Amino acid sequence: MENAEKRKVVFSGIQPSGNITLGNYIGALRNFTLFDDADCLYCLADLHTLTVRQNPAELRRRTASLAAIYVACGLDPDKNIIYCQSHVPAHAELAWILNCYTYMGELSRMTQFKDKSQKHADNINAGLFDYPVLMASDILLYQTDIVPVGVDQKQHVEICRDIAQRFNGIYGDVFTVPEPYIPKATAKIMSLAEPERKMSKSDPEDTYIAILDKPEDIRRKLKRAVTDSDGEIRFDPETKPGVSNLLTILSVLKKETMKETVSAMQGLGYGALKEAVSEAVIAELTPIQQRYNEIIADKDALNAMLGRNAERAYALARRTLRKVYKKVGLYQL
Numbered sequence: 001m002e003n004a005e006k007r008k009v010v011f012s013g014i015q016p017s018g019n020i021t022l023g024n025y026i027g028a029l030r031n032f033t034l035f036d037d038a039d040c041l042y043c044l045a046d047l048h049t050l051t052v053r054q055n056p057a058e059l060r061r062r063t064a065s066l067a068a069i070y071v072a073c074g075l076d077p078d079k080n081i082i083y084c085q086s087h088v089p090a091h092a093e094l095a096w097i098l099n100c101y102t103y104m105g106e107l108s109r110m111t112q113f114k115d116k117s118q119k120h121a122d123n124i125n126a127g128l129f130d131y132p133v134l135m136a137s138d139i140l141l142y143q144t145d146i147v148p149v150g151v152d153q154k155q156h157v158e159i160c161r162d163i164a165q166r167f168n169g170i171y172g173d174v175f176t177v178p179e180p181y182i183p184k185a186t187a188k189i190m191s192l193a194e195p196e197r198k199m200s201k202s203d204p205e206d207t208y209i210a211i212l213d214k215p216e217d218i219r220r221k222l223k224r225a226v227t228d229s230d231g232e233i234r235f236d237p238e239t240k241p242g243v244s245n246l247l248t249i250l251s252v253l254k255k256e257t258m259k260e261t262v263s264a265m266q267g268l269g270y271g272a273l274k275e276a277v278s279e280a281v282i283a284e285l286t287p288i289q290q291r292y293n294e295i296i297a298d299k300d301a302l303n304a305m306l307g308r309n310a311e312r313a314y315a316l317a318r319r320t321l322r323k324v325y326k327k328v329g330l331y332q333l
């Protein structure tokens with residue numbers, strides 16, 4: 001008998017804008033595999049990357065690479081719709097409509113916009129300002145229930161909810177209002193160089209571990225990771241952000257509670273902690289890298305997968321878009 005309850009829809013995306021980091025993996029990607037009994041869509045958010053100037057050849061390479069990383073991290077492309085945002089024109093189309101239901105005031109309050117405007121002061125373009133509306137379109141096109149992201153994206157999911165509710169308030173129940181999925185412990189992995197700041201793929205190489213880093217790079221970067229001078233292994237993100245970040249990474253990858261990790265490490269030095277983190281990271285990433293190398297070696301198969309999945313996504317997206325066009329009064333043939 002068919003299950004009467006509607007399956008949940010899960011949607012998320014990552015920008016192919018740099019090397020995918022351990023922060024992206026722990027904060028987002030790893031969680032993408034948790035929704036076995038839902039309909040999941042994971043996009044390569046290539047349109048979003050254009051809000052910051054990209055090297056075209058690099059962007060193409062990184063997009064294919066991120067698709068291979070998704071699969072290598074355990075997302076089965078037959079079960080999950082893994083596709084490239086720019087291959088489904090409905091994203092840009094819905095973004096235009098939703099632009100007309102989003103206020104300048106609310107967009108100018110977005111912290112990511114403020115941060116990125118500071119970082120790219122020579123290129124504060126309209127796309128950067130409008131970024132959250134495109135992201136809302138991504139999510140709302142598929143009648144998404146759950147959006148797994150890191151905590152830095154929480155505000156964007158909230159504005160998406162506001163836009164959906166506003167639209168529904170005018171036209172009836174057109175959009176599902178989504179919920180973010182942000183497990184607290186792993187919501188924000190910190191930079192190795194400045195543990196008060198988020199680990200970010202647009203920062204210098206030595207501040208993050210990339211999913212595709214070699215074991216020797218992982219060991220070198222972790223050896224240099226900033227800690228503190230009191231020498232005690234203790235979980236206290238406020239006063240010991242560096243050590244606490246290492247403990248978080250360790251406990252997550254070893255699938256232990258923080259208490260278990262801390263008691264296993266207590267009394268040891270920071271050198272031993274860094275060594276333990278290195279081993280755990282290498283053990284996690286090695287099989288992913290092996291699968292990645294196989295997947296990326298067969299570009300035809302990868303492209304066929306992306307083509308197939310873009311069609312599946314477009315078929316779903318078109319339904320919502322058609323409804324929206326009708327509701328707002330665009331002339332239908």
Ligand code: ATP
Pocket residue numbers: 013014015016017018021023024025026027028029148149150151152153186187188189190198199200201202203
């Ligand atoms: P950029 O630095 O280019 O803005 P980013 O490293 O923040 O990029 P995104 O593509 O913006 O990466 O993020 C992809 C996903 O990974 C999002 O869900 C984001 O919240 C999550 N994420 C990114 N960095 C971290 C982190 N350090 N800790 C936890 N989650 C993270």
Ligand code: LTN
Pocket residue numbers: 011012013014015045048134135138139147148149153156
């Ligand atoms: N803006 C996100 C990437 C992203 C996304 C989405 C995440 C684009 N579209 C839809 C969740 C849902 C970021 O992580 N920087």
